[in-house]
Amino acid sequence: MRRVGLTGGIGSGKSTVAKILQTCGATVLDADHIARMCTQAGGAAIPDIRHHFGETFVSADGAMDRDRMRTHVFANPQAKQLLESIIHPRVHEELERLLQTSPADCVVFDVPLLVESDRWRPQLDTVLVVDCEHETQIARVMARNGWPRQQVESVIAQQSPRAKRLASADGVLWNDGIDLPALQALVLGMTRRLGL
Ligand SMILES: CC(C)(COP(=O)(O)OP(=O)(O)OC[C@H]1O[C@@H](n2cnc3c(N)ncnc32)[C@H](O)[C@@H]1O)[C@@H](O)C(=O)NCCC(=O)NCCS
Ligand SMILES: Nc1ncnc2c1ncn2[C@@H]1O[C@H](COP(=O)(O)OP(=O)(O)OP(=O)(O)O)[C@@H](O)[C@H]1O
Known part of the structure; x- marks a missing residue:
């Protein structure tokens, strides 16, 4: 492939x-899309986001508060690194899973x-x-x-x-x-x- x-x-x-x-x-695999999926309500990254960033970064519906997180991480490189350390392994895991199931050349x-x-x-x-x-x-x-x-x-x-x-x-x-x-x-x- x-x-x-x-x-x-x-x-x-x-x-x-x-x-x-x-x-x-x-066949296109979209890392941004996967990152968004794992930060939706019930997404795989939400418990870690709650734990490391606190409840204020999770909206009432249970999804990551993107506006708050964007403002926070793009003004704070350490926070950006922390968020990436939570999300990127999950994105790689999901990409790998999708790849295994893709018949494309x-x-x-x-x-x-x-x-x-x-x-x-x-x-x-x-x-x-x-x-x-x-x-x-x-x-x-x-x-x-x-x-x-x-x-x-x-x-x-x-x-x-x-x-x-x-x-x-x-x-x-x-x-x-x-x-x-x-x-x-x-x-x-x-x-x-x-x-x-
Ligand atoms: C910071 C967040 C909350 C901002 O959300 P928002 O809805 O505004 O943006 P969205 O996710 O649609 O991304 C749009 C674009 O922003 C840029 N961007 C996103 N994350 C990052 C990052 N960590 N570093 C640099 N640029 C970034 C990229 O150009 C991306 O295409 C979000 O992007 C996020 O969770 N980022 C961390 C995950 C990540 O690194 N995603 C990038 C691909 S895996
Ligand atoms: N050649 C073009 N002519 C007119 N509009 C364009 C052109 N290329 C991109 N755009 C517009 O510019 C905006 C940004 O494009 P797009 O969303 O594809 O960028 P991106 O690189 O995926 O951005 P992000 O990193 O935020 O995900 C979109 O509204 C898109 O419709």
Whole structure:
């Protein structure tokens, strides 16, 4: 089975590219989605979140309070590390489980923090990086999430620099100044070039 990693900074367009790949028939495993599942009400990470962060980080419905947690961890690297130490092993466990049950010849791992951790690269045959200007990331996330600029900046500041991400790429999708049909054409061209 061929393992393809798909990564990029916040707002670069990873999920959009993942959707295009999916419509082309690719099997995509989404780390953000799994992380969200385990922090929903009754999710596997909730008891540890309650224990380490306290009841105030769990909403009345039993899910992690994402707004509170986001503000806390992106202003506090130690807290971010603690949250990651709770969630990441569960994400890896679930990805492994999904992989075992996948009959596909080629699986795409949509992983925002692929270059932030050393464990990913050796497990992948090919890495695709979605990239765009810093200002484009900010504008997209402000528009999509309704966040103030400062909040987007605080997330970008906690992610790897673009140069590090680009250094691990086998293919780069420059998702800037193009509309969605053009991005689709770019993705198709890349999949053909890499024989995906
Ligand atoms: C901090 C949290 C609560 C913010 O929730 P929110 O709903 O705003 O964001 P969401 O989960 O949809 O992630 C959106 C994007 O934020 C960025 N991001 C998320 N977690 C992190 C992190 N630990 N470090 C850097 N960037 C991150 C990524 O670009 C991601 O694609 C949440 O992202 C979280 O629980 N993060 C820890 C788990 C994690 O590392 N997830 C990333 C992939 S496994
Ligand atoms: N080429 C494009 N043209 C127009 N809008 C785009 C383009 N690429 C992405 N977008 C929009 O930008 C926003 C961010 O894209 P997307 O959600 O795919 O990014 P992401 O990298 O997955 O973000 P995150 O890291 O937050 O999960 C979305 O609203 C998406 O529709």
